[in-house]
Amino acid sequence: MSLRIVVTVKYVPDATGDRHFADDLTVDRDDVDGLLSELDEYAVEQALQISENSDDDVEITVLTVGPEDAKDALRKALSMGADKAIHVEDDDLHGTDALGTSLVLAKAVEKAGYDLVISGMASTDGTMGVVPALLAERLGVPQVTLLSEVSVEDGTVKGRRDGDSATEQLEASLPAVVSVTDQSGEARYPSFKGIMAAKKKPVESWDLSDLEIDAEEVGLEGAYTVVDTASERPARTAGTIVKDEGEGGKQLAEFLASQKFI
Amino acid sequence: MAEVLVYVDHVDGAVRKPTLELLTLARRVGEPVAVALGNGAADTAAALAEHGAVKVLTHDASEYADYLVVPKVDALQAAVEAVSPAAVLVPSSAEGKEIAARLALRIGSGIITDAIDLEAGDEGPVATQSVFAASFTTKSRVAKGTPVITVKPNSAAVEAAPAAGAVEALAVTFSAAATGTKVTARTPRESTGRPELTEAAIVVSGGRGVNGAENFAIIEALADSLGAAVGASRAAVDAGWYPHTNQVGQTGKSVSPQLYIASGISGAIQHRAGMQTSKTIVAINKDAEAPIFELVDYGVVGDLFDVVPALTEEINTRKG
Numbered sequence: 199m200s201l202r203i204v205v206t207v208k209y210v211p212d213a214t215g216d217r218h219f220a221d222d223l224t225v226d227r228d229d230v231d232g233l234l235s236e237l238d239e240y241a242v243e244q245a246l247q248i249s250e251n252s253d254d255d256v257e258i259t260v261l262t263v264g265p266e267d268a269k270d271a272l273r274k275a276l277s278m279g280a281d282k283a284i285h286v287e288d289d290d291l292h293g294t295d296a297l298g299t300s301l302v303l304a305k306a307v308e309k310a311g312y313d314l315v316i317s318g319m320a321s322t323d324g325t326m327g328v329v330p331a332l333l334a335e336r337l338g339v340p341q342v343t344l345l346s347e348v349s350v351e352d353g354t355v356k357g358r359r360d361g362d363s364a365t366e367q368l369e370a371s372l373p374a375v376v377s378v379t380d381q382s383g384e385a386r387y388p389s390f391k392g393i394m395a396a397k398k399k400p401v402e403s404w405d406l407s408d409l410e411i412d413a414e415e416v417g418l419e420g421a422y423t424v425v426d427t428a429s430e431r432p433a434r435t436a437g438t439i440v441k442d443e444g445e446g447g448k449q450l451a452e453f454l455a456s457q458k459f460i
Numbered sequence: 461m462a463e464v465l466v467y468v469d470h471v472d473g474a475v476r477k478p479t480l481e482l483l484t485l486a487r488r489v490g491e492p493v494a495v496a497l498g499n500g501a502a503d504t505a506a507a508l509a510e511h512g513a514v515k516v517l518t519h520d521a522s523e524y525a526d527y528l529v530v531p532k533v534d535a536l537q538a539a540v541e542a543v544s545p546a547a548v549l550v551p552s553s554a555e556g557k558e559i560a561a562r563l564a565l566r567i568g569s570g571i572i573t574d575a576i577d578l579e580a581g582d583e584g585p586v587a588t589q590s591v592f593a594a595s596f597t598t599k600s601r602v603a604k605g606t607p608v609i610t611v612k613p614n615s616a617a618v619e620a621a622p623a624a625g626a627v628e629a630l631a632v633t634f635s636a637a638a639t640g641t642k643v644t645a646r647t648p649r650e651s652t653g654r655p656e657l658t659e660a661a662i663v664v665s666g667g668r669g670v671n672g673a674e675n676f677a678i679i680e681a682l683a684d685s686l687g688a689a690v691g692a693s694r695a696a697v698d699a700g701w702y703p704h705t706n707q708v709g710q711t712g713k714s715v716s717p718q719l720y721i722a723s724g725i726s727g728a729i730q731h732r733a734g735m736q737t738s739k740t741i742v743a744i745n746k747d748a749e750a751p752i753f754e755l756v757d758y759g760v761v762g763d764l765f766d767v768v769p770a771l772t773e774e775i776n777t778r779k780g
């Protein structure tokens with residue numbers, strides 16, 4: 199038996215950098231350093247663990263949709279241990295929204311061939327957390343999302359979802375789309391050997407025509423939503439800061455009372 | 461006036477507060493028609509009517525509890541087809557966003573998630589969002605199809621606005637995909653008796669500075685003196701001191717209370733992402749350079765083990 203896992207990974211602007219918008223109100227990806235979204239490292243990690251715990255022949259492909267630099271994200275995932283990579287890149291993709299991204303990912307996953315797709319819980323820039331559900335809808339396969347624990351056995355994926363009001367055990371047959379949270383287990387660091395090996399692993403590049411997607415379906419033009427304005431949040435007016443010299447608690451209570459919280 | 465669908469988040473018929481807030485926003489855009497699914501669906505009607513629902517579409521079936529997400533998407537789609545609404549509003553929980561996204565894809569519409577405000581515009585509803593860890597505010601619209609918008613808790617006030625709230629049965633045919641993901645077990649979370657983190661008017665959070673699970677008792681005592689919910693930073697959660705359900709931040713809950721009190725939390729960008737839209741922010745930290753102080757309305761530089769108990773005692777004294 200073989201198991202084909204595709205892990206979707208996004209290249210995102212560094213959250214600790216000064217993120218902002220470009221003139222066309224898309225996320226500025228030029229001025230801030232990018233990296234493999236930390237939340238997708240958890241997805242790569244779970245794919246590797248499924249592979250390590252499996253008697254099957256497991257092949258892990260990492261897939262990204264993004265600009266030229268997004269190759270860095272693929273490299274990182276390959277150096278963690280993934281087998282090969284696919285980079286979907288096309289000038290017409292600029293400004294693609296979640297619906298468009300899910301279309302491109304769905305076509306690419308289908309073209310690559312898959313039994314299991316593993317995504318992160320959300321991208322650290324868009325933070326919508328909807329792409330895995332959209333991907334499942336497009337592919338017509340079960341969604342087993344937001345898992346803090348995941349395992350695959352005999353063509354079935356099982357996992358634990360820690361929801362707002364309950365913890366649920368979920369189960370679905372493959373093929374399926376899974377997303378994992380940052381509670382699923384620390385992602386490993388690439389080893390030196392892994393980094394060297396990654397240099398020789400295959401990275402395929404596909405564009406929209408390879409996926410038979412029309413330019414109008416994606417990009418800013420194809421977007422289903424329009425951002426009319428983006429404004430920097432006014433800096434909070436500097437607050438009062440006191441040093442505790444025995445009265446800090448009382449002073450704070452006084453402030454809370456003045457604001458009618460007590 | 462056009463109708464607006466509001467997806468109802470409820471527990472066995474008890475409507476959760478974010479849904480009532482949605483009704484306030486829905487009334488700005490049209491006449492709210494609520495959709496309540498699953499066990500106790502019809503019991504939601506009284507509360508929904510009181511807050512402006514002209515109609516409550518209900519459907520109950522075991523599929524809603526036994527399978528993940530898709531049965532609810534099927535039902536909401538049936539409601540869209542029955543009503544042809546001007547917009548669909550869904551509470552921004554993890555599940556709410558998944559339901560909304562799949563619905564939007566099916567009906568060929570755009571989706572906006574995590575709105576913090578909503579107003580009527582010439583070209584349909586305009587949603588306000590807070591992005592990049594709340595450092596930017598955007599205004600967006602859905603350009604194609606029926607706008608599907610998820611709205612964060614605490615984005616609007618709950619307002620009484622009595623309406624008919626007539627209960628109507630919704631006809632739902634489940635899709636083949638509905639039974640794809642089985643829920644094989646469910647363990648409800650034990651209630652702490654404190655307010656729900658995302659819904660609370662006041663949140664009191666502790667971080668690495670709390671230094672141990674047992675010390676969270678002093679954070680809880682402060683919370684209880686204020687009738688607040690308890691939050692935690694990821695550092696405190698990862699250390700096993702407090703449950704992940706209470707984590708505030710990018711990969712935890714996003715909160716927007718009237719008052720947020722952070723103790724022993726440095727204010728990392730990922731933490732800010734979940735609390736920066738709080739109205740009033742207070743921090744207690746022994747490091748005067750901690751970035752959290754950039755956000756505060758009031759900050760105390762000091763040891764939380766001195767300041768927090770003193771504050772709690774003072775509050776309890778004042779309450780008499």
Ligand SMILES: Cc1cc2nc3c(=O)[nH]c(=O)nc-3n(C[C@H](O)[C@H](O)[C@H](O)COP(=O)(O)OP(=O)(O)OC[C@H]3O[C@@H](n4cnc5c(N)ncnc54)[C@H](O)[C@@H]3O)c2cc1C
Binds near residue numbers: 669712728
């Ligand atoms: C992808 C990703 C997602 C993340 N998601 C989240 C998230 O959802 N939520 C989140 O919180 N973090 C998240 N983080 C982690 C975040 O980057 C920080 O590591 C974390 O918020 C730090 O928690 P902290 O402030 O409690 O700890 P620290 O940064 O260690 O700060 C502890 C603070 O306590 C103070 N202190 C210590 N002792 C005392 C005392 N006795 N009295 C007063 N003050 C004291 C110290 O001065 C210090 O400022 C995420 C990180 C990544 C990479």
Ligand SMILES: Nc1ncnc2c1ncn2[C@@H]1O[C@H](COP(=O)(O)O)[C@@H](O)[C@H]1O
Binds near residue numbers: 261299320321327
């Ligand atoms: N451009 C992209 N390329 C590859 N994967 C993506 C992309 N955008 C989103 N994803 C995947 O979908 C998950 C959720 O993203 P989002 O819905 O944007 O928050 C991410 O963690 C990724 O695994």
